[in-house]
Amino acid sequence: MQNSLKNIFPNFSNELIETIEKNGTLQDFEAGTILMRTGQYIKNTALITKGKIKIYREGEDGGEFLLYYLQPGQACAISMICTVKSEKSQIMAKVVEDVSVMMIPLQSMDKWMMEHRSWYEFVIETYRSRFEEVLEVVDNIAFRSMDERLEFYLKRHSDACGCSEVNLSHQEIATELNTSREVVSRLLKKMEQRGLVKLNRNQIELLK
Amino acid sequence: MQNSLKNIFPNFSNELIETIEKNGTLQDFEAGTILMRTGQYIKNTALITKGKIKIYREGEDGGEFLLYYLQPGQACAISMICTVKSEKSQIMAKVVEDVSVMMIPLQSMDKWMMEHRSWYEFVIETYRSRFEEVLEVVDNIAFRSMDERLEFYLKRHSDACGCSEVNLSHQEIATELNTSREVVSRLLKKMEQRGLVKLNRNQIELLK
DNA sequence: ATTCTACAGTAACATTTATCACAGAAGATT
DNA sequence: AATCTTCTGTGATAAATGTTACTGTAGAAT
Structure with missing residues (x-):
């Protein structure tokens, strides 16, 4: 078996x-x-x-x-x-x-x-x-700010699923980091501008 | 023995x-x-x-x-x-x-x-x-703001030493909460105004 | 007594995060 | 296609926290 x-x-x-x-x-x-x-x-x-x-x-x-x-x-x-x-x-x-x-x-x-x-x-x-x-x-x-925590969160998610797509809404991510949806949207947008992710509806592709 | x-x-x-x-x-x-x-x-x-x-x-x-x-x-x-x-x-x-x-x-x-x-x-x-x-x-x-965390910190200290005096400088407390001395001073002052503590040099008396 | 040092108070300002308000886009439903 | 709902983007603003700068004070050291 x-x-x-x-x-x-x-x-x-x-x-x-x-x-x-x-x-x-x-x-x-x-x-x-x-x-x-x-x-x-x-x-x-x-x-x-x-x-x-x-x-x-x-x-x-x-x-x-x-x-x-x-x-x-x-x-x-x-x-x-x-x-x-x-x-x-x-x-x-x-x-x-x-x-x-x-x-x-x-x-x-x-x-x-x-x-x-x-x-x-x-x-x-x-x-x-x-x-x-x-x-x-x-x-x-304790030691990191929200942008670093978000990056860590995404990394952990992709490690756990073994893929580079995070199929979650910004709201869901915000809840699990205990912050607000707007903050997550803004930080993700900045990450996209830095070329770290690509944003789709209900999906975040990690590029690096 | x-x-x-x-x-x-x-x-x-x-x-x-x-x-x-x-x-x-x-x-x-x-x-x-x-x-x-x-x-x-x-x-x-x-x-x-x-x-x-x-x-x-x-x-x-x-x-x-x-x-x-x-x-x-x-x-x-x-x-x-x-x-x-x-x-x-x-x-x-x-x-x-x-x-x-x-x-x-x-x-x-x-x-x-x-x-x-x-x-x-x-x-x-x-x-x-x-x-x-x-x-x-x-x-x-994750869920609380600095003023609540400070109250919790003081309470824990007094529980641990079994007394109601905290013999620490604001700087030491700030370090252990990973914040700055000024923030601790400010919040302690507010707590004093609310009648929760009495502030002395290198000592905080818990009143409640 | 004078000087020095650590501690405490506080104002002003910067930054980060939270909240409110609203608009538009992507899908789902009818 | 028209409507609805959910998701996303973004500006404006508020609140919390961090930083800088300066002052005064208590106690230690001289």
């Missing part, structure tokens, strides 16, 4: 793969689905096997500040952390490209840490990489 | 305490010491048994953006994460009140996860709480 767990999570031991297949439940969700809302209790950890998810921090006023993407072979660090303590979610997860996720129940997540070295390493690596990503987000909003 | 590890880390099992005492090294550092710089390789995890440490994210231009405080009974999540993978530090740690720390070598940190349930729980809880704190930092810089 092409999309076997072993291909997507190559570092998992064979025994771990078997255990996951026995205890996990594979679920599909369509683009647009909200997988998790701030304040909800978390009962599962999700391993992404297909598709793409965006993780947001929600503001009181309805802001949706983008933290990072989750892709096949990854898992949500925050859900892992909260799972163990059965805490409320601190974030919002939205499916942006139809996903398949392997749902791991709380107890297994915990148990496997002791039993499977490769699971332990995966969990630690997940924490590490997500922490780093959030720190990079902090850098951006 | 008053300040025994068991008192400071009440959730650690007795065996774990013994193991720590056997394998760890207790070290003291004076206020002002930089325990760790961005980019340094990490070879130890530090359990704080006395004093106070501030964790910063360093900007390229020399900014020192405050992430959070570490206090007795806590450990640096980032050092733990990096320790396991022997990665470079993503942060800077500065002693703000003479500390004693128990240094745990890389291998032990890793080994104990499998052997000591209470260590495992401590590590997970450390990840969780630090992640949450950093997310709160993101909230502040």
Whole structure:
């Protein structure tokens, strides 16, 4: 099978793969689905096997500040952390490209840490990489101005989708950077004048 | 002994305490010491048994953006994460009140996860709480304006020291919020007019 | 007491970002 | 084709923040 767990999570031991297949439940969700809302209790950890998810921090006023993407072979660090303590979610997860996720129940997540070295390493690596990503987000909003943040945002998007077109409206981008549509339009126009992007309706082509 | 590890880390099992005492090294550092710089390789995890440490994210231009405080009974999540993978530090740690720390070598940190349930729980809880704190930092810089961030900063400081006086110059505060001294002075003056603080030289008294 | 230095206050101005207002273009709907 | 809706561009203006410049003051050093 092409999309076997072993291909997507190559570092998992064979025994771990078997255990996951026995205890996990594979679920599909369509683009647009909200997988998790701030304040909800978390009962599962999700391993992404297909598709793409965006993780947001929600503001009181309805802001949706983008933290990072989750892709096949990854898992949500925050859900892992909260799972163990059965805490409320601190974030919002939205499916942006139809996903398949392997749902791991709380107890297994915990148990496997002791039993499977490769699971332990995966969990630690997940924490590490997500922490780093959030720190990079902090850098951006703490030290950089909106034009740099916008460039970073576009770059991250194209890295995540592996393409050079961003199919989002200015309004959507503005929401995820917690600024206004006009600011995004203006900055994009300047980027176009600098030859960095080409602007179309609902699409931004990255040129460099 | 008053300040025994068991008192400071009440959730650690007795065996774990013994193991720590056997394998760890207790070290003291004076206020002002930089325990760790961005980019340094990490070879130890530090359990704080006395004093106070501030964790910063360093900007390229020399900014020192405050992430959070570490206090007795806590450990640096980032050092733990990096320790396991022997990665470079993503942060800077500065002693703000003479500390004693128990240094745990890389291998032990890793080994104990499998052997000591209470260590495992401590590590997970450390990840969780630090992640949450950093997310709160993101909230502040993403969604709030400088006056709110300043209020939050002062509150956090007084929570950390358990007192209502902040013995810092406006310049120091400005650096940790990545803004300018004048802005801090202005906002503090406004807060004083609103009756929230009383301003003295090198000291801000919180009144509410 | 005098001098020096770090700290604090504040005015004036520049820059960045946010908001308001409106117009035109691209698609979708009828 | 006519109408509607969404998206984009842009000017005008406001508000927040950053910068420059200067002043005064408290405490340390001489």
